[in-house]
Amino acid sequence: MKVTIISIPVRDQEKAMKFYTEKLGFLVKKDEPLGGGNRWLTLVSKDWEDGPELLLEPGPNHFEPCRVYQDALLEAGYPYTQFDVDSVDAEYERLTKLGVDFSVKPTKMGNVKFAVLNDTCGNNIQLVEYL
Known part of the structure; x- marks a missing residue:
C-alpha cells in the first residue's frame, strides 16, 4: 500500500492553482473538468514529479x-498539512519576497525548524526542515 493522492480543501481552485504553482513551485499533473465548474486538479512537487499528487479539492464549496473544519483549523492557527523543505529559512525568504503571509516565522523546536504560511485558499501550511 502506498499514498498516491493527498487532498487539500480549497475554496477557489484557480486561485489555489496559481498560488501553489507560482509561489510554492508545484507543477500541474492533471487538470480535468468535472462539471459544475469543478476540476480534478492535481499537482506534484517539481523535485518529485513521480511522487504523491496534491489534489486541490473544492470540498468546502459543496x-x-x-x-x-477548514475554518476551525484556520482560526486556531493549526496547519492543514505539512511540506518538507531543505531549508525553512531559505523558503521563508523566497516566499516573503513573493508576498506570502506567514503566521509563524522560522522557529527551531527540537530536531526541526518550521514556519507556517497562509495559502490564501483557507489553509495554514507548515513548512518543516529536519535538522
Missing part, C-alpha cells in the same frame, strides 16, 4: 462540514 460540503458544509468540510468548510466548518
Whole structure:
C-alpha cells in the first residue's frame, strides 16, 4: 500500500492553482473538468514529479462540514498539512519576497525548524526542515 493522492480543501481552485504553482513551485499533473465548474486538479512537487499528487479539492464549496473544519483549523492557527523543505529559512525568504503571509516565522523546536504560511485558499501550511 502506498499514498498516491493527498487532498487539500480549497475554496477557489484557480486561485489555489496559481498560488501553489507560482509561489510554492508545484507543477500541474492533471487538470480535468468535472462539471459544475469543478476540476480534478492535481499537482506534484517539481523535485518529485513521480511522487504523491496534491489534489486541490473544492470540498468546502459543496460540503458544509468540510468548510466548518477548514475554518476551525484556520482560526486556531493549526496547519492543514505539512511540506518538507531543505531549508525553512531559505523558503521563508523566497516566499516573503513573493508576498506570502506567514503566521509563524522560522522557529527551531527540537530536531526541526518550521514556519507556517497562509495559502490564501483557507489553509495554514507548515513548512518543516529536519535538522
